[in-house]
Amino acid sequence: MSTNRVVTDIKQVTVRFSGDSGDGMQLSGTLFSTLSAIFGNEISTFPDFPAEIRAPQGSLHGVSGFQVRIGAKDVYNSGDKTDVLVAMNPSALKVNAQHLKKGSIVIYDNDSFKKRDLDKAKFETEDPFKELNLNHIQAIGVDITSLTKASLENSGLENKDILRSKNMFALGIVCWLFNRPLEIADQLLEQKFGKKPKLVEANIKALTDGYNYGDNIQLTATTYKIDVVECGKGFYMDVNGNTATAYGLVAAAEKAGVQLFLGSYPITPATDILHELTKRKDFGVKALQMEDEIAGITSAIGASFAGCLAATSTSGPGLSLKSEALGLAVMTELPLVVIDVQRSGPSTGMPTKSEQTDLRQALYGRNGESPLVVLAATSPTDCFDSAFEASKIALEHMTPVILLTDGYIANGSAAWRIPEMEDYPEINPPYVEKYYKGNAEDWKPFLRNEETDVRYWGIPGTPEYMHRVGGLEKDRFTGVISSNPENHQFMIDTRQNKIERIADFIPEQKVMGDEDADTLIVGWGGTYGHLLETALHLQDSGKKVAFTQFRHILPLPKNTHDLLKGYKKVIVAEQNSGQFAAYLSAKFQDLSNIRKFNRIEGQPFKVSELAREFTKIMEEE
């Protein structure tokens, strides 16, 4: 390989692979991000794909993209705009044109930029770049399709399989551009297609030929090198939010010494949690694909009654279907983890697009006074910690916990330092035979621990503690059906207190930034990376801002009120129309400093827009 070429050092770069939903762009993107992570870069990925499995070829609505931002450090999100776009067809170019930075590189497949391809993308002229006013970019046409065909001519593969390797040729070019070692990619391909040696060989060949092609003809004047910065010692892997969520449940079950049970029903974008847990039979996990969303949660409630760490995974429409059963879990005071991977709504909405519009549903979406715990994971890797904590709270406080993640962090991935499980706290469910101090014959199913208001867990199979639970209001001690007015008030208050007391068991809310800042930027859940970068950017430009991201939504950390009232302005930024802001305002009615920023486009926040809009709010009188 040639060595006398210009190599420019850069701190970060954002690359987007884009093509038809059948073009293998998700695979190219995943491989590129994984190999960059292994190489020692920080990564943040954003798979952005349509709901259709195979939309008509070359069409605008069939464009599937995978964006990855890689850098030496400070990669907090997948990036606003792209430095490099790989466009496998004109539609991919058109859809992504608005996200191109000035001076960005577009590598496109000459073979699929012919007249009929341009027609499919509804271009009116033969120069798509000019038509899109892309004057300040470097457009590099490569005959990707024909070069791939030539590369794999003697591979023994059928034509359709050869064509499917185009994505590897394109990936090879990108690897060359960023001086990525191919050895790691080869290993990854071997793992991916291990059972089909012919495919491994072909993919590696296309990849290598793509790399060499770039090198031989010096496709660009310069290639790029991204520094590797020393991160903490240890073992790492890249993980997406859904997998991390599944792992968090497995780790919590192991810690608590209980069986893990998942009752679920396939729904985008949550299904990968079901997939992962059905694989985890090595840990004895029982993960059931039930007949519907309701059976998903009710089978989990049954398993919880029978002594499992029980969970159900879903997205917004599924959570709606589970509402009644959630109330049953509240009423019977059984542990349950409900994972809502939020997607665009209302109704079916935009299944593959992300937003934060289920907060109200999680907080209030049930009949009656029905308090439960709500947590929100802040990043792909935080899904692990959040799922672990959700399990711990559910098991120790005998309550359903809704864990909100979202499509962005669920499908996005980041490098994750494999945790030492000793660093995680113990989980001690309140088993009646272990923690109840009296005689078995004096025990009643709704006797509580006075400190926590938590009832004891008597599990079927345990002699002497037979009892009945149910959805009807019950006597405060015996659990026998009761419609006594005072008893009902007492039970309403007790169920509420039980949840509020959990605030004693969660950490205080921490703030990043100046102590004397005028403005506090507030977010919750999966927008952490974008808001953090925005806050850092504003601080760098001399603004007095601080930043905090909430993971504990209900109950809120105990210092929340004190914290919020300390700032002149509190900007609550959310991908909904102000649900968390309204929640905070209702809770702390003395606060008049809350401002809102809301954007609901089904796309991640853009740091540039956030910085601009926050500045405006800060400058307002």
Added chain:
Amino acid sequence: MSTVETKNIDVSGIKYQKYMPKDYKSPNPIRWCPGCGDYAILTCLQKALAELNVDPHNTAVISGIGCSSRLPYYMNTYGFHSIHGRASAIATGVKVANPNLSVWVATGDGDSLAIGGNHFIHTIRRNVDINILLFNNKIYGLTKGQYSPTSERGFVSKSSPYGTVEDPFRPAELTFGARGTFFGRALDVDMKNQVDTLVEAAKHKGTSVVEILQNCVIFNDGIHNKISDRNWKADNTIVLKQGEKMLFGKDNEKGIVLDGWNLKAVTIGDDGYTLEDVLVHDAETQDNTLHLKLALMDTSDGMPVALGVIRSVEAPTYERDYENQIAEVQKKTPKRSFRDFLLDSPNVWEVK
């Protein structure tokens, strides 16, 4: 909270507990209407459990919503009175979580065949080893008298003042459509057959559906009179017994015979029919064609209603196969901690 009074029996020097029906009775006051058929069903379940001698603490009774679903409160076992229609999904979770429990579902025609229809059929299809007691009174009692999915076409009720214009489900047909492996039927007041059928249901490995023809004394009194009335019962019902001739009538003078593709009730000695012609019941044959025909026999066609175990065939149960799959995977995979599992995953790299 609840104590069990048992008799200690000494058999050949080994002492074991023999439970009595009262060991399954909870102290909770029973709140069904006086004269309700549910009382008899409760008693039969307690008798059956005593006969099976299953530990109360290893028994879970799960219910949905409706009059029938109050039953768990009256049992000195683990119990769960849940929400409308979901009992069999909850019971699935209980049984899969702990296959050693004896799991019972108390449900009604509204609970399982209307709002919970989906869970009912899928539980049966999976063949989870639970016992479903389907109380069929052909009416909604707890909401005070609306027609149910088993009410006959034309049935007049509060929500069908001019009669219904829809056909009912026949629970057996639905069960067989879902590939059910066990179907039995009993009359609420017929304690002997009911206890026997419940015992057989419990012994059967897989989902057992027992349709219990139950009388709602308030809103649908006498709906099963044609078969429960002392005067007609002998002629209008037949208790099927495995391996025995299908005989009925006061003096067993009648029998069921095959007539072409159909079943026919005959009097032995009439029209040249002899005892030889009478069918022998085989609940254990895989083919459910005759089981269905037996289950659908109705007095309106001049046939007796079949009671007892109509179908009981062997098939793998869901929760055991699930356990087996786990065992197989674990046999192939070395036991390791969660961290070790992660370290063994593909794409792990070390920063030194």
